[in-house]
Amino acid sequence: MKNLRTALFLCIFAFSFPVFSQTKSLLGETPAQKSHRMQWWTDARFGMFIHWGLYSLPARHEWVRNYERITNDQYQKYFDNFNPNEFNPKEWAKKAKAAGMKYAVLTTKHHEGFCLFDSKYTDYKSTKTQAKRDLVKEFVEAFRAEGIKIGFYYSLIDWHHPDFTIDDTHPLRVDGNEASKEVAYARLNKGKDMARYRAYLKNQITELLTNYGKIDILWLDFSYPGKFGKGHQDWGSVDLVKTIRKLQPNIILDDRADLKDYSDGYDFVTPEQVKPAELLKYKGKYWETCQTFSGSWGYFRDENTWKSQHQLLDLLTTSVANGGNLILNVGPTARGEFDYRANKALDSLGYWMHANNQAIYDCTFPPDEYNLPAELNVRVTYNPSKKKLYLHLFDYPTDGKITLPNYNGKISYAQFLNDDSEILFKSDGNGLILNLPKSKPPYEIPVVELSLK
Known part of the structure; x- marks a missing residue:
């Protein structure tokens, strides 16, 4: 994978995936109870991911801050110029419904730290930009009105927060051997306090799961444990997931909080950007493959490796034929619209799904x-x-x-x-x-x- 995020995650995923017979439990849910809670999701099979944030302005990948090692001050111009004057989530929802998608997951905050919701814990949010709107609230209302289940993506990572310590995935990361990096990070992180960041993270997730009604899915993203990385202890994942389950008992949770050794530390695994042939190995588990129409999650103006209708249908049908879900991503433009290539892909899926959705919904692998x-x-x-x-x-x-x-x-x-x-x-x-x-x-x-x- 060319995508650093994908490469990092797949390494972690490959290492941790084999652990499925956990003995530890956070809340003691039985397999039968989990099956009942997951039923709508396994019936739905097809969802929409929406990656949207300040990175839509540079329009050259959602990891542009990381790739180009951009500082907070240098990145500020995108906050100052964020003005999605064509944002109409009702149109987004109609597009998702017409394409046959049953649920949608929006990036409420990506790694850049910018919030699309009106959080009381930061001013780095959409209501403080020219938009002057709680974009998450409007998304929820529009998609819920179309009968689409609501999902929130929330980045565990935050390159903007003053207490988030610099590490090997941070835009301000350092190069060199282990010893030199240890010295450099100690200097760069002086005064930063991950305990304060953990409180911020928990407070924001509490807002998201309290202020917008019933939330069906929560996507936490992502862990990369190691000497110069971050894992469950950095996020306070055990306490965090207990809080999530308490606030939204029926919510469905992804697997990226580094709690693979807990039976209920997550609900489904998330193979990212894998080929259809690789999906067979997840058969018999709860899983969802997350995929892009092109090679980027955020809007990328000059990226041209867009998947054909055949490739998209291969992902969808192969997912269901192996008992899994597909979530396909759209990266809206900085004006708040789906670009013409995304609309073309969604329209082609809608044409096929209108005629053939009975082969997707409520389906799984055969005997x-x-x-x-x-x-x-x-x-x-x-x-x-x-x-x-x-x-x-x-x-x-x-x-x-x-x-x-x-x-x-x-x-x-x-x-x-x-x-x-x-x-x-x-x-x-x-x-x-x-x-x-x-x-x-x-x-x-x-x-x-x-x-x-």
């Missing part, structure tokens, strides 16, 4: 007996309550025929999902043969619905 050979290049999703299988056809057959091994005698009816038009089938010694029309339906990845006997 093993319905797995298909890799050479067919078909993703299979399954709705256990309706007893429906959905075949996502990544390679549409030129002769219109697909043979499904081991499906003989198990299917009562077949149809295209987009229009409920019948697909005839027959059995032979090789399996069930679907007779598809030679003309592919007008969808990048057509879906066949199979009713089980």
Whole structure:
């Protein structure tokens, strides 16, 4: 990964992921209770991430402060010029709903430390800019009105706060060997107090979980333990998560507070920017892959590695086919709008989801007996309550025929999902043969619905 944030996180994630059978618990929730609490999320399968902050003005990556080692004084011009005069969260919410997204997670504060909400603990917030608005409040009201579940992202990191100690991910980090860095950081961090920062962090999260009604998801981001990093002790994660669970008992929490050894220190794991083929290994767990339309989370004017509709649908269908969720990110412009490339991607997803969403919502991986050979290049999703299988056809057959091994005698009816038009089938010694029309339906990845006997 070129993204420093991604590279750092994946190293940590790879190290910590294998721990799933924890014995320690913060609040004593049973697996059955967790399953009930998580049900809406596992049914939804598809969400929107929104990374928005002062970094939308330089428009060259949300980690621009880190990459270019920008000081607070140098970064101040973006605060002074932040004026999102086209911000209309009602339009954002309509776009998310039309694309088929069931929940949305907004960056209330990213690593730069700027708050999109009216916190009483800082003046580094949207209400003190030319916007003069609590942008989080408006987001919540708009998305809730569309029936979309509400999620908050909150950065554990804060490069602006005076008590946040400088470390190896900070814009003012130092280079050199371990001994020289130890001396330099001791000098740079003189007078800083992480205990005061922990109190700030806890106070702001308490505001977010108190002032905006029911919050469905909280994304804390991220931990990087080590000599020149930060982990659960720096954040006070145990106390923090207990506070979160007390304030919002039904909230769903990500895994980045460095509490992997607690069974209820998190609810789901978060593979970031991974390829679809890598998602198989998370099968059977609660997980959500976070992905960008392009190579950046924040608005990046000159970045051009945008994913095609095929790639986006691959991420979505492969996620569900392995029992996970996909959250796709939009980085609004400094004026508060989704740029044309994001709108184009969302519109293409909306077209496909309108016709095929039944193969996504309430679905998961199928029983093993319905797995298909890799050479067919078909993703299979399954709705256990309706007893429906959905075949996502990544390679549409030129002769219109697909043979499904081991499906003989198990299917009562077949149809295209987009229009409920019948697909005839027959059995032979090789399996069930679907007779598809030679003309592919007008969808990048057509879906066949199979009713089980």
